[in-house]
Amino acid sequence: MKATTILTLSSSHAAAARRSPARATISDPHLRQYPVRTSRLRVAQSLASRPLSSGWRRRRRGSGLVVRAETFGQLTTGLDSAWNKLRGVDVLTKETIAEPMRDIRRALLEADVSLPVVRRFVSSVSEKALGSDVIRGIRPEQQLVKIVHDELVQLMGGEVSDLVFAKTGPTVILLAGLQGVGKTTVCAKLAFYLKKLGKSCMLVAADVYRPAAIDQLTVLGEQVGVPVYSEGTTAKPAEITKNAVEEAKRNNIDAIVVDTAGRLQIDKTMMVELKEVKKAVNPTEILLVVDAMTGQEAAALVTTFNIEIGISGAILTKLDGDSRGGAALSVKEVSGKPIKFVGRGERMEDLELFYPDRMAQRVLGMGDVLSFVEKAQEVVRQEDTMELQKKIMSVKFDFNDFLKQTQNVAKMGSMSRIIGMIPGMNKVTPAQIREAEKRLAFVESMINAMTAEEREKPELLAESRERRIRVAEESDKTEQEVSQLVAQLFQMRAQMKKLMGMMQGQEAIAGMGDLMDSLNADEKAPPGTARRRRRRSEPPRQRELDAVGGASRP
Numbered sequence: 001m002k003a004t005t006i007l008t009l010s011s012s013h014a015a016a017a018r019r020s021p022a023r024a025t026i027s028d029p030h031l032r033q034y035p036v037r038t039s040r041l042r043v044a045q046s047l048a049s050r051p052l053s054s055g056w057r058r059r060r061r062g063s064g065l066v067v068r069a070e071t072f073g074q075l076t077t078g079l080d081s082a083w084n085k086l087r088g089v090d091v092l093t094k095e096t097i098a099e100p101m102r103d104i105r106r107a108l109l110e111a112d113v114s115l116p117v118v119r120r121f122v123s124s125v126s127e128k129a130l131g132s133d134v135i136r137g138i139r140p141e142q143q144l145v146k147i148v149h150d151e152l153v154q155l156m157g158g159e160v161s162d163l164v165f166a167k168t169g170p171t172v173i174l175l176a177g178l179q180g181v182g183k184t185t186v187c188a189k190l191a192f193y194l195k196k197l198g199k200s201c202m203l204v205a206a207d208v209y210r211p212a213a214i215d216q217l218t219v220l221g222e223q224v225g226v227p228v229y230s231e232g233t234t235a236k237p238a239e240i241t242k243n244a245v246e247e248a249k250r251n252n253i254d255a256i257v258v259d260t261a262g263r264l265q266i267d268k269t270m271m272v273e274l275k276e277v278k279k280a281v282n283p284t285e286i287l288l289v290v291d292a293m294t295g296q297e298a299a300a301l302v303t304t305f306n307i308e309i310g311i312s313g314a315i316l317t318k319l320d321g322d323s324r325g326g327a328a329l330s331v332k333e334v335s336g337k338p339i340k341f342v343g344r345g346e347r348m349e350d351l352e353l354f355y356p357d358r359m360a361q362r363v364l365g366m367g368d369v370l371s372f373v374e375k376a377q378e379v380v381r382q383e384d385t386m387e388l389q390k391k392i393m394s395v396k397f398d399f400n401d402f403l404k405q406t407q408n409v410a411k412m413g414s415m416s417r418i419i420g421m422i423p424g425m426n427k428v429t430p431a432q433i434r435e436a437e438k439r440l441a442f443v444e445s446m447i448n449a450m451t452a453e454e455r456e457k458p459e460l461l462a463e464s465r466e467r468r469i470r471v472a473e474e475s476d477k478t479e480q481e482v483s484q485l486v487a488q489l490f491q492m493r494a495q496m497k498k499l500m501g502m503m504q505g506q507e508a509i510a511g512m513g514d515l516m517d518s519l520n521a522d523e524k525a526p527p528g529t530a531r532r533r534r535r536r537s538e539p540p541r542q543r544e545l546d547a548v549g550g551a552s553r554p
Protein backbone atom coordinates (compact mmCIF):
# COMPACT_ATOMS: atom_id res chain seq x y z
CA MET A 1 0.00 0.00 0.00
CA LYS A 2 1.29 3.41 -0.88
CA ALA A 3 1.61 5.95 1.84
CA THR A 4 0.63 9.58 1.56
CA THR A 5 2.39 11.61 4.14
CA ILE A 6 1.30 15.21 4.33
CA LEU A 7 3.35 17.35 6.59
CA THR A 8 2.20 20.78 7.53
CA LEU A 9 4.86 21.84 9.94
CA SER A 10 5.68 24.95 11.80
CA SER A 11 9.16 25.81 10.59
CA SER A 12 10.64 25.74 14.07
CA HIS A 13 9.29 22.29 14.84
CA ALA A 14 10.29 20.97 11.46
CA ALA A 15 13.78 22.35 11.87
CA ALA A 16 14.05 20.88 15.34
CA ALA A 17 12.91 17.50 14.08
CA ARG A 18 15.42 17.63 11.25
CA ARG A 19 18.23 18.57 13.58
CA SER A 20 17.87 15.45 15.63
CA PRO A 21 16.66 12.71 13.29
CA ALA A 22 18.90 10.13 14.88
CA ARG A 23 16.96 10.27 18.08
CA ALA A 24 13.61 10.03 16.37
CA THR A 25 11.76 6.81 17.00
CA ILE A 26 8.72 5.44 15.28
CA SER A 27 6.02 4.85 17.82
CA ASP A 28 3.07 5.03 15.46
CA PRO A 29 2.18 1.58 14.11
CA HIS A 30 0.88 3.08 10.86
CA LEU A 31 4.12 4.88 10.18
CA ARG A 32 6.03 1.73 10.82
CA GLN A 33 3.81 -0.14 8.44
CA TYR A 34 4.11 2.26 5.51
CA PRO A 35 7.32 3.00 3.67
CA VAL A 36 7.86 6.73 3.51
CA ARG A 37 10.62 7.47 1.10
CA THR A 38 11.19 11.16 1.26
CA SER A 39 13.76 12.88 3.38
CA ARG A 40 10.86 14.06 5.46
CA LEU A 41 10.55 10.59 6.90
CA ARG A 42 12.68 11.68 9.79
CA VAL A 43 10.39 14.56 10.50
CA ALA A 44 7.43 12.23 10.37
CA GLN A 45 9.22 9.80 12.64
CA SER A 46 9.96 12.50 15.10
CA LEU A 47 6.38 13.70 14.97
CA ALA A 48 5.00 10.24 15.43
CA SER A 49 6.84 9.87 18.70
CA ARG A 50 5.44 13.08 20.16
CA PRO A 51 2.57 12.86 22.59
CA LEU A 52 -0.65 13.82 20.86
CA SER A 53 -1.59 16.34 23.49
CA SER A 54 1.31 18.53 22.47
CA GLY A 55 -0.64 19.77 19.53
CA TRP A 56 0.38 17.40 16.77
CA ARG A 57 -2.34 15.43 15.15
CA ARG A 58 -2.08 12.21 13.26
CA ARG A 59 -4.98 10.97 11.29
CA ARG A 60 -5.53 8.57 8.49
CA ARG A 61 -6.79 9.71 5.16
CA GLY A 62 -7.70 6.96 2.71
CA SER A 63 -4.87 4.51 2.56
CA GLY A 64 -2.33 7.10 3.62
CA LEU A 65 -1.37 8.76 6.80
CA VAL A 66 -1.68 12.46 7.42
CA VAL A 67 0.67 13.94 9.94
CA ARG A 68 -0.35 17.46 10.67
CA ALA A 69 0.94 20.12 13.01
CA GLU A 70 -1.92 21.97 14.60
CA THR A 71 -1.90 25.72 14.56
CA PHE A 72 -2.02 25.75 18.31
CA GLY A 73 0.83 23.28 18.81
CA GLN A 74 3.13 25.73 20.50
CA LEU A 75 0.38 27.22 22.62
CA THR A 76 -0.80 23.78 23.67
CA THR A 77 2.73 22.85 24.71
CA GLY A 78 3.08 26.14 26.61
CA LEU A 79 -0.13 25.47 28.50
CA ASP A 80 0.92 21.88 29.21
CA SER A 81 3.74 23.23 31.33
CA ALA A 82 1.21 25.19 33.40
CA TRP A 83 -0.72 22.01 34.22
CA ASN A 84 2.52 20.21 35.00
CA LYS A 85 3.37 22.80 37.64
CA LEU A 86 0.26 21.78 39.53
CA ARG A 87 1.15 18.10 39.77
CA GLY A 88 1.29 17.10 43.44
CA VAL A 89 -0.59 20.22 44.53
CA ASP A 90 -3.72 19.60 46.62
CA VAL A 91 -5.68 22.74 46.13
CA LEU A 92 -5.71 25.86 43.97
CA THR A 93 -4.46 28.78 46.07
CA LYS A 94 -2.89 32.14 45.31
CA GLU A 95 0.52 30.56 45.88
CA THR A 96 -0.02 27.34 43.94
CA ILE A 97 -1.45 29.05 40.86
CA ALA A 98 1.20 31.78 40.65
CA GLU A 99 3.63 29.80 38.50
CA PRO A 100 1.04 28.12 36.27
CA MET A 101 -0.48 31.54 35.65
CA ARG A 102 2.90 32.84 34.54
CA ASP A 103 3.15 29.92 32.11
CA ILE A 104 -0.34 30.61 30.76
CA ARG A 105 0.54 34.26 30.31
CA ARG A 106 3.77 33.40 28.52
CA ALA A 107 2.07 30.83 26.30
CA LEU A 108 -0.59 33.30 25.21
CA LEU A 109 1.90 36.07 24.52
CA GLU A 110 4.00 33.66 22.48
CA ALA A 111 0.86 32.74 20.55
CA ASP A 112 0.68 36.43 19.60
CA VAL A 113 -2.30 37.37 21.72
CA SER A 114 -2.16 41.06 22.61
CA LEU A 115 -1.01 42.07 26.08
CA PRO A 116 -4.27 43.66 27.31
CA VAL A 117 -6.20 40.55 26.25
CA VAL A 118 -3.69 38.30 27.99
CA ARG A 119 -3.88 40.39 31.16
CA ARG A 120 -7.67 40.25 31.27
CA PHE A 121 -7.65 36.54 30.53
CA VAL A 122 -5.12 35.65 33.22
CA SER A 123 -6.85 37.77 35.83
CA SER A 124 -10.21 36.21 35.06
CA VAL A 125 -8.80 32.67 35.17
CA SER A 126 -7.03 33.39 38.49
CA GLU A 127 -10.20 34.77 39.99
CA LYS A 128 -12.21 31.73 38.93
CA ALA A 129 -9.49 29.32 40.06
CA LEU A 130 -9.38 30.84 43.53
CA GLY A 131 -13.13 30.99 43.82
CA SER A 132 -13.73 27.44 42.59
CA ASP A 133 -14.92 24.73 44.93
CA VAL A 134 -12.87 21.59 45.35
CA ILE A 135 -14.64 18.80 43.51
CA ARG A 136 -14.09 15.31 44.81
CA GLY A 137 -11.98 13.20 42.44
CA ILE A 138 -10.81 16.17 40.38
CA ARG A 139 -7.19 17.15 40.64
CA PRO A 140 -6.30 20.86 40.75
CA GLU A 141 -4.61 20.77 37.36
CA GLN A 142 -7.71 19.21 35.80
CA GLN A 143 -9.81 21.88 37.41
CA LEU A 144 -7.57 24.58 35.99
CA VAL A 145 -7.76 23.01 32.53
CA LYS A 146 -11.53 23.27 32.71
CA ILE A 147 -11.44 26.88 33.92
CA VAL A 148 -9.01 27.85 31.15
CA HIS A 149 -11.19 26.04 28.62
CA ASP A 150 -14.32 27.88 29.70
CA GLU A 151 -12.50 31.21 29.65
CA LEU A 152 -11.09 30.49 26.19
CA VAL A 153 -14.60 29.78 24.95
CA GLN A 154 -15.77 33.10 26.38
CA LEU A 155 -12.75 34.89 24.94
CA MET A 156 -13.63 33.62 21.49
CA GLY A 157 -17.23 34.74 21.75
CA GLY A 158 -18.91 31.85 23.56
CA GLU A 159 -21.45 30.85 20.98
CA VAL A 160 -21.10 29.97 17.32
CA SER A 161 -22.06 32.94 15.17
CA ASP A 162 -23.80 31.60 12.11
CA LEU A 163 -24.49 33.41 8.84
CA VAL A 164 -27.50 35.69 8.84
CA PHE A 165 -29.88 35.38 5.91
CA ALA A 166 -32.10 38.11 4.50
CA LYS A 167 -35.77 37.74 5.37
CA THR A 168 -36.79 38.83 1.88
CA GLY A 169 -34.85 38.98 -1.36
CA PRO A 170 -31.37 37.64 -1.88
CA THR A 171 -28.91 37.53 1.01
CA VAL A 172 -25.93 39.72 0.13
CA ILE A 173 -22.58 38.72 1.60
CA LEU A 174 -19.89 41.33 1.01
CA LEU A 175 -16.30 40.21 1.48
CA ALA A 176 -13.53 42.66 2.21
CA GLY A 177 -9.89 42.22 3.10
CA LEU A 178 -6.30 42.99 2.29
CA GLN A 179 -4.50 41.50 -0.68
CA GLY A 180 -3.71 37.80 -0.66
CA VAL A 181 -5.61 36.94 2.52
CA GLY A 182 -7.76 34.46 0.62
CA LYS A 183 -10.83 36.54 -0.24
CA THR A 184 -11.45 35.12 -3.69
CA THR A 185 -10.95 31.58 -2.45
CA VAL A 186 -13.34 32.25 0.44
CA CYS A 187 -16.00 33.47 -2.05
CA ALA A 188 -16.01 30.07 -3.72
CA LYS A 189 -15.78 28.22 -0.41
CA LEU A 190 -18.80 30.16 0.87
CA ALA A 191 -20.72 29.31 -2.30
CA PHE A 192 -19.85 25.66 -1.71
CA TYR A 193 -21.04 25.97 1.92
CA LEU A 194 -24.29 27.67 0.89
CA LYS A 195 -24.97 25.03 -1.71
CA LYS A 196 -24.59 22.38 0.97
CA LEU A 197 -27.26 24.26 2.95
CA GLY A 198 -29.49 23.92 -0.09
CA LYS A 199 -29.27 27.60 -1.06
CA SER A 200 -28.78 28.77 -4.61
CA CYS A 201 -25.87 31.13 -4.94
CA MET A 202 -24.11 33.53 -7.29
CA LEU A 203 -20.62 35.01 -7.10
CA VAL A 204 -20.05 38.66 -7.96
CA ALA A 205 -16.74 39.91 -9.33
CA ALA A 206 -16.40 43.41 -7.92
CA ASP A 207 -12.59 43.47 -7.87
CA VAL A 208 -12.26 45.72 -10.91
CA TYR A 209 -8.55 46.41 -10.60
CA ARG A 210 -7.20 42.97 -11.38
CA PRO A 211 -8.59 41.18 -14.46
CA ALA A 212 -6.87 38.07 -13.13
CA ALA A 213 -9.09 38.22 -10.04
CA ILE A 214 -12.20 38.05 -12.24
CA ASP A 215 -10.73 35.09 -14.12
CA GLN A 216 -9.84 33.38 -10.85
CA LEU A 217 -13.40 33.83 -9.58
CA THR A 218 -14.83 32.50 -12.85
CA VAL A 219 -12.69 29.37 -12.61
CA LEU A 220 -13.60 28.85 -8.96
CA GLY A 221 -17.29 29.45 -9.74
CA GLU A 222 -17.15 26.69 -12.38
CA GLN A 223 -15.39 24.45 -9.91
CA VAL A 224 -18.20 24.73 -7.34
CA GLY A 225 -20.93 24.93 -9.96
CA VAL A 226 -22.30 28.43 -9.31
CA PRO A 227 -22.76 31.33 -11.77
CA VAL A 228 -20.37 34.29 -11.63
CA TYR A 229 -21.68 37.79 -12.31
CA SER A 230 -19.16 40.15 -13.87
CA GLU A 231 -19.20 43.46 -15.76
CA GLY A 232 -15.49 43.56 -16.53
CA THR A 233 -13.14 46.17 -15.13
CA THR A 234 -14.76 49.42 -16.23
CA ALA A 235 -17.89 49.60 -14.04
CA LYS A 236 -17.83 50.73 -10.43
CA PRO A 237 -18.05 48.03 -7.72
CA ALA A 238 -21.20 49.61 -6.20
CA GLU A 239 -22.88 49.61 -9.61
CA ILE A 240 -21.86 46.01 -10.35
CA THR A 241 -23.17 44.83 -6.98
CA LYS A 242 -26.47 46.66 -7.41
CA ASN A 243 -26.99 45.09 -10.83
CA ALA A 244 -25.99 41.69 -9.43
CA VAL A 245 -28.71 41.95 -6.77
CA GLU A 246 -31.27 42.65 -9.52
CA GLU A 247 -29.97 39.68 -11.50
CA ALA A 248 -30.24 37.47 -8.39
CA LYS A 249 -33.83 38.63 -7.85
CA ARG A 250 -34.72 37.85 -11.45
CA ASN A 251 -33.28 34.35 -11.14
CA ASN A 252 -34.59 33.65 -7.65
CA ILE A 253 -31.11 33.22 -6.28
CA ASP A 254 -30.95 32.93 -2.51
CA ALA A 255 -27.55 34.45 -1.85
CA ILE A 256 -24.81 36.40 -3.59
CA VAL A 257 -21.20 36.61 -2.44
CA VAL A 258 -19.35 39.75 -3.52
CA ASP A 259 -15.58 39.65 -4.05
CA THR A 260 -13.99 43.08 -3.67
CA ALA A 261 -10.50 44.35 -4.41
CA GLY A 262 -7.75 43.87 -1.86
CA ARG A 263 -5.02 46.37 -1.06
CA LEU A 264 -1.56 45.97 0.37
CA GLN A 265 -2.73 48.00 3.31
CA ILE A 266 -5.82 49.89 4.35
CA ASP A 267 -6.24 52.98 2.19
CA LYS A 268 -8.89 55.61 1.79
CA THR A 269 -9.97 54.55 -1.73
CA MET A 270 -10.64 51.04 -0.49
CA MET A 271 -12.76 52.25 2.41
CA VAL A 272 -14.71 54.69 0.23
CA GLU A 273 -15.38 51.94 -2.30
CA LEU A 274 -16.65 49.56 0.36
CA LYS A 275 -18.85 52.26 1.86
CA GLU A 276 -20.36 52.89 -1.57
CA VAL A 277 -21.14 49.21 -2.05
CA LYS A 278 -22.64 49.10 1.43
CA LYS A 279 -24.81 52.14 0.69
CA ALA A 280 -25.90 50.75 -2.67
CA VAL A 281 -27.07 47.29 -1.59
CA ASN A 282 -27.22 47.27 2.23
CA PRO A 283 -25.54 43.83 2.53
CA THR A 284 -26.90 41.26 4.95
CA GLU A 285 -23.37 40.36 5.99
CA ILE A 286 -20.13 42.31 5.63
CA LEU A 287 -17.31 39.94 6.47
CA LEU A 288 -13.68 40.89 6.72
CA VAL A 289 -11.34 38.15 5.58
CA VAL A 290 -8.15 38.10 7.65
CA ASP A 291 -5.09 35.91 7.54
CA ALA A 292 -4.51 33.95 10.76
CA MET A 293 -0.76 34.17 10.22
CA THR A 294 -0.88 37.87 11.02
CA GLY A 295 -1.76 37.16 14.65
CA GLN A 296 -2.91 40.13 16.73
CA GLU A 297 -2.59 42.32 13.62
CA ALA A 298 -5.66 40.48 12.28
CA ALA A 299 -7.64 41.50 15.37
CA ALA A 300 -6.54 45.12 14.93
CA LEU A 301 -7.65 45.04 11.28
CA VAL A 302 -11.09 43.76 12.21
CA THR A 303 -11.37 46.62 14.69
CA THR A 304 -10.37 49.24 12.10
CA PHE A 305 -12.72 47.91 9.43
CA ASN A 306 -15.54 47.74 11.92
CA ILE A 307 -15.03 51.35 12.98
CA GLU A 308 -14.67 52.54 9.38
CA ILE A 309 -17.38 50.54 7.63
CA GLY A 310 -19.32 48.61 10.23
CA ILE A 311 -18.88 44.90 9.62
CA SER A 312 -20.81 41.90 10.88
CA GLY A 313 -17.92 39.52 11.45
CA ALA A 314 -14.63 38.06 10.29
CA ILE A 315 -13.42 35.03 8.38
CA LEU A 316 -10.06 33.75 9.52
CA THR A 317 -8.10 32.00 6.78
CA LYS A 318 -4.97 29.85 6.75
CA LEU A 319 -5.54 28.44 10.18
CA ASP A 320 -3.97 25.27 8.85
CA GLY A 321 -0.67 27.01 8.32
CA ASP A 322 2.05 28.26 10.56
CA SER A 323 -0.09 30.65 12.58
CA ARG A 324 0.32 30.66 16.32
CA GLY A 325 -3.35 31.10 17.09
CA GLY A 326 -3.27 34.68 18.39
CA ALA A 327 -5.80 35.88 15.82
CA ALA A 328 -8.36 33.20 16.63
CA LEU A 329 -8.07 34.05 20.31
CA SER A 330 -8.12 37.84 20.03
CA VAL A 331 -10.49 38.90 17.24
CA LYS A 332 -13.70 38.85 19.26
CA GLU A 333 -12.19 40.30 22.41
CA VAL A 334 -10.35 43.11 20.62
CA SER A 335 -12.92 44.08 17.98
CA GLY A 336 -16.19 42.96 19.50
CA LYS A 337 -16.98 41.22 16.21
CA PRO A 338 -17.25 37.44 15.98
CA ILE A 339 -15.24 35.14 13.78
CA LYS A 340 -17.89 33.43 11.67
CA PHE A 341 -15.79 31.03 9.63
CA VAL A 342 -12.28 29.65 9.56
CA GLY A 343 -10.35 28.46 6.53
CA ARG A 344 -8.22 25.41 7.13
CA GLY A 345 -6.87 24.64 3.69
CA GLU A 346 -7.11 25.39 0.02
CA ARG A 347 -9.85 22.95 -0.91
CA MET A 348 -13.43 24.16 -1.26
CA GLU A 349 -14.58 22.10 1.72
CA ASP A 350 -11.90 23.63 3.96
CA LEU A 351 -14.13 26.37 5.30
CA GLU A 352 -15.87 25.69 8.59
CA LEU A 353 -18.13 27.57 10.95
CA PHE A 354 -16.12 28.85 13.88
CA TYR A 355 -17.08 27.01 17.07
CA PRO A 356 -15.40 28.65 20.10
CA ASP A 357 -15.77 25.53 22.23
CA ARG A 358 -14.24 23.23 19.62
CA MET A 359 -11.43 25.70 19.10
CA ALA A 360 -10.78 25.85 22.86
CA GLN A 361 -10.64 22.07 22.97
CA ARG A 362 -8.18 22.12 20.12
CA VAL A 363 -6.00 24.61 21.96
CA LEU A 364 -5.98 22.48 25.07
CA GLY A 365 -5.95 19.12 23.34
CA MET A 366 -7.59 17.60 26.39
CA GLY A 367 -11.09 16.56 25.44
CA ASP A 368 -11.00 13.64 27.84
CA VAL A 369 -10.04 15.75 30.87
CA LEU A 370 -12.74 18.27 30.05
CA SER A 371 -15.51 15.71 29.82
CA PHE A 372 -14.23 14.07 33.01
CA VAL A 373 -14.45 17.37 34.93
CA GLU A 374 -17.86 18.07 33.46
CA LYS A 375 -19.11 14.66 34.60
CA ALA A 376 -17.72 15.22 38.09
CA GLN A 377 -19.44 18.60 38.26
CA GLU A 378 -22.65 16.94 37.19
CA VAL A 379 -22.30 14.39 40.01
CA VAL A 380 -21.83 17.21 42.51
CA ARG A 381 -24.94 18.89 41.15
CA GLN A 382 -26.83 15.63 41.49
CA GLU A 383 -25.64 15.25 45.08
CA ASP A 384 -26.90 18.75 45.83
CA THR A 385 -30.19 17.82 44.28
CA MET A 386 -30.51 14.67 46.32
CA GLU A 387 -29.76 16.62 49.48
CA LEU A 388 -32.44 19.05 48.48
CA GLN A 389 -34.88 16.28 47.75
CA LYS A 390 -34.22 14.75 51.13
CA LYS A 391 -35.01 18.04 52.79
CA ILE A 392 -38.12 18.55 50.77
CA MET A 393 -39.21 15.01 51.44
CA SER A 394 -38.61 15.21 55.16
CA VAL A 395 -41.88 14.43 56.91
CA LYS A 396 -40.69 16.55 59.78
CA PHE A 397 -40.70 19.61 57.53
CA ASP A 398 -41.31 22.52 59.88
CA PHE A 399 -41.16 26.26 59.38
CA ASN A 400 -37.35 26.18 59.74
CA ASP A 401 -37.15 23.90 56.73
CA PHE A 402 -39.64 26.05 54.97
CA LEU A 403 -37.49 29.12 55.63
CA LYS A 404 -34.29 27.32 54.66
CA GLN A 405 -35.88 26.47 51.36
CA THR A 406 -36.83 30.08 50.90
CA GLN A 407 -33.29 31.18 51.62
CA ASN A 408 -31.85 28.48 49.39
CA VAL A 409 -34.02 29.75 46.63
CA ALA A 410 -32.72 33.27 47.14
CA LYS A 411 -29.13 32.02 47.29
CA MET A 412 -29.41 29.90 44.19
CA GLY A 413 -31.00 32.67 42.26
CA SER A 414 -34.17 31.06 41.11
CA MET A 415 -36.77 28.61 42.16
CA SER A 416 -36.97 27.38 38.61
CA ARG A 417 -33.39 26.14 38.80
CA ILE A 418 -34.11 24.06 41.86
CA ILE A 419 -37.31 22.73 40.46
CA GLY A 420 -35.54 21.91 37.20
CA MET A 421 -33.04 19.80 39.11
CA ILE A 422 -35.66 17.54 40.58
CA PRO A 423 -36.42 14.59 38.32
CA GLY A 424 -40.02 14.38 37.24
CA MET A 425 -40.62 18.10 37.68
CA ASN A 426 -41.01 19.00 34.06
CA LYS A 427 -44.75 19.09 34.31
CA VAL A 428 -44.51 22.24 36.45
CA THR A 429 -45.07 25.25 34.26
CA PRO A 430 -42.89 28.40 34.37
CA ALA A 431 -45.95 30.37 35.44
CA GLN A 432 -46.42 28.06 38.43
CA ILE A 433 -42.76 28.46 39.28
CA ARG A 434 -42.93 32.24 39.13
CA GLU A 435 -45.98 32.15 41.34
CA ALA A 436 -44.14 29.94 43.83
CA GLU A 437 -41.24 32.39 43.94
CA LYS A 438 -43.56 35.28 44.68
CA ARG A 439 -45.35 33.24 47.28
CA LEU A 440 -42.11 32.23 49.00
CA ALA A 441 -41.00 35.84 49.39
CA PHE A 442 -44.40 36.64 50.84
CA VAL A 443 -44.28 33.92 53.50
CA GLU A 444 -40.71 34.64 54.51
CA SER A 445 -41.73 37.71 56.48
CA MET A 446 -44.34 35.69 58.40
CA ILE A 447 -41.89 32.93 59.26
CA ASN A 448 -39.37 35.51 60.44
CA ALA A 449 -41.98 36.81 62.86
CA MET A 450 -42.44 33.38 64.50
CA THR A 451 -40.62 32.32 67.65
CA ALA A 452 -38.09 29.49 67.45
CA GLU A 453 -40.56 27.19 69.18
CA GLU A 454 -43.38 28.09 66.79
CA ARG A 455 -41.20 27.36 63.82
CA GLU A 456 -40.28 23.95 65.12
CA LYS A 457 -43.81 23.13 66.26
CA PRO A 458 -46.30 24.56 63.79
CA GLU A 459 -49.01 22.95 65.95
CA LEU A 460 -48.57 25.82 68.41
CA LEU A 461 -49.69 28.28 65.79
CA ALA A 462 -52.43 25.99 64.59
CA GLU A 463 -53.85 25.80 68.10
CA SER A 464 -53.50 29.43 69.19
CA ARG A 465 -55.27 32.33 67.57
CA GLU A 466 -53.28 34.77 69.77
CA ARG A 467 -50.04 33.50 68.35
CA ARG A 468 -51.30 33.88 64.82
CA ILE A 469 -52.49 37.43 65.51
CA ARG A 470 -49.05 38.28 66.97
CA VAL A 471 -47.25 36.85 63.91
CA ALA A 472 -49.65 38.74 61.64
CA GLU A 473 -49.00 42.03 63.41
CA GLU A 474 -45.24 41.59 63.46
CA SER A 475 -45.07 40.68 59.80
CA ASP A 476 -47.56 43.24 58.65
CA LYS A 477 -49.92 40.58 57.29
CA THR A 478 -53.49 39.67 58.13
CA GLU A 479 -54.43 36.93 60.54
CA GLN A 480 -56.11 35.14 57.69
CA GLU A 481 -52.85 35.08 55.75
CA VAL A 482 -51.01 33.58 58.71
CA SER A 483 -53.72 30.94 59.10
CA GLN A 484 -53.41 30.07 55.44
CA LEU A 485 -49.66 29.69 55.77
CA VAL A 486 -50.07 27.29 58.71
CA ALA A 487 -52.67 25.31 56.80
CA GLN A 488 -50.38 25.24 53.80
CA LEU A 489 -47.52 23.77 55.82
CA PHE A 490 -49.68 20.91 57.01
CA GLN A 491 -50.94 20.35 53.53
CA MET A 492 -47.36 20.15 52.31
CA ARG A 493 -46.47 17.68 55.03
CA ALA A 494 -49.33 15.47 53.93
CA GLN A 495 -48.31 15.80 50.32
CA MET A 496 -44.73 14.90 51.16
CA LYS A 497 -45.77 11.76 52.95
CA LYS A 498 -47.57 10.74 49.83
CA LEU A 499 -44.52 11.51 47.73
CA MET A 500 -42.27 9.56 50.04
CA GLY A 501 -44.49 6.57 49.46
CA MET A 502 -44.21 7.01 45.72
CA MET A 503 -40.44 7.41 45.88
CA GLN A 504 -40.10 4.20 47.82
CA GLY A 505 -42.16 2.52 45.16
CA GLN A 506 -39.62 3.77 42.56
CA GLU A 507 -42.25 5.86 40.84
CA ALA A 508 -41.33 9.13 39.19
CA ILE A 509 -42.07 12.18 41.24
CA ALA A 510 -45.09 12.89 39.17
CA GLY A 511 -46.85 14.19 42.24
CA MET A 512 -44.43 17.08 42.57
CA GLY A 513 -46.86 19.10 40.54
CA ASP A 514 -49.33 18.64 43.38
CA LEU A 515 -46.69 19.84 45.79
CA MET A 516 -46.31 22.94 43.68
CA ASP A 517 -50.06 23.38 43.92
CA SER A 518 -49.64 23.30 47.66
CA LEU A 519 -46.82 25.82 47.49
CA ASN A 520 -49.06 27.99 45.40
CA ALA A 521 -52.03 27.58 47.68
CA ASP A 522 -54.59 30.17 46.73
CA GLU A 523 -54.04 33.17 48.98
CA LYS A 524 -57.68 34.07 48.86
CA ALA A 525 -58.90 30.64 49.86
CA PRO A 526 -61.03 30.95 52.94
CA PRO A 527 -59.76 29.43 56.16
CA GLY A 528 -60.65 25.80 56.32
CA THR A 529 -59.73 25.16 52.68
CA ALA A 530 -57.20 22.67 53.93
CA ARG A 531 -59.88 20.56 55.42
CA ARG A 532 -62.00 20.57 52.29
CA ARG A 533 -59.04 19.68 50.09
CA ARG A 534 -58.01 16.95 52.45
CA ARG A 535 -61.18 15.02 51.73
CA ARG A 536 -60.18 14.83 48.10
CA SER A 537 -56.65 13.66 48.74
CA GLU A 538 -54.70 11.59 51.24
CA PRO A 539 -55.68 12.24 54.83
CA PRO A 540 -52.97 14.19 56.64
CA ARG A 541 -52.68 14.05 60.38
CA GLN A 542 -56.22 14.65 61.54
CA ARG A 543 -55.41 16.65 64.64
CA GLU A 544 -53.13 19.06 62.83
CA LEU A 545 -55.56 19.92 60.09
CA ASP A 546 -58.50 20.16 62.41
CA ALA A 547 -56.51 22.51 64.55
CA VAL A 548 -55.75 24.83 61.66
CA GLY A 549 -59.23 24.65 60.30
CA GLY A 550 -60.63 25.35 63.74
CA ALA A 551 -58.14 28.05 64.41
CA SER A 552 -59.03 29.92 61.31
CA ARG A 553 -62.64 30.10 62.24
CA PRO A 554 -63.50 33.44 63.71
Ligand SMILES: Nc1nc2c(ncn2[C@@H]2O[C@H](COP(=O)(O)OP(=O)(O)OP(=O)(O)O)[C@@H](O)[C@H]2O)c(=O)[nH]1
Pocket residue numbers: 177178179180181182183184185186207213261262263317318319320321342343344345346350
Ligand atom coordinates in the same frame (compact mmCIF):
# COMPACT_ATOMS: atom_id res chain seq x y z
N1 LIG B 1 -3.40 27.01 3.37
C1 LIG B 1 -4.39 27.82 3.07
N2 LIG B 1 -4.31 28.59 1.97
C2 LIG B 1 -5.34 29.40 1.69
C3 LIG B 1 -6.48 29.48 2.51
N3 LIG B 1 -7.32 30.39 1.97
C4 LIG B 1 -6.72 30.86 0.86
N4 LIG B 1 -5.54 30.27 0.68
C5 LIG B 1 -4.56 30.52 -0.37
O1 LIG B 1 -4.10 31.86 -0.30
C6 LIG B 1 -3.76 32.34 -1.58
C7 LIG B 1 -4.41 33.68 -1.83
O2 LIG B 1 -5.79 33.50 -1.96
P1 LIG B 1 -6.75 34.47 -2.79
O3 LIG B 1 -8.12 33.94 -2.64
O4 LIG B 1 -6.23 34.66 -4.16
O5 LIG B 1 -6.56 35.80 -1.99
P2 LIG B 1 -7.27 37.20 -2.23
O6 LIG B 1 -7.49 37.79 -0.90
O7 LIG B 1 -8.43 37.07 -3.10
O8 LIG B 1 -6.14 37.99 -2.95
P3 LIG B 1 -6.31 39.34 -3.83
O9 LIG B 1 -7.30 39.03 -4.90
O10 LIG B 1 -4.93 39.55 -4.37
O11 LIG B 1 -6.74 40.40 -2.92
C8 LIG B 1 -4.20 31.26 -2.57
O12 LIG B 1 -3.08 30.51 -2.94
C9 LIG B 1 -5.16 30.40 -1.76
O13 LIG B 1 -5.18 29.07 -2.20
C10 LIG B 1 -6.53 28.64 3.69
O14 LIG B 1 -7.48 28.63 4.49
N5 LIG B 1 -5.45 27.83 3.90
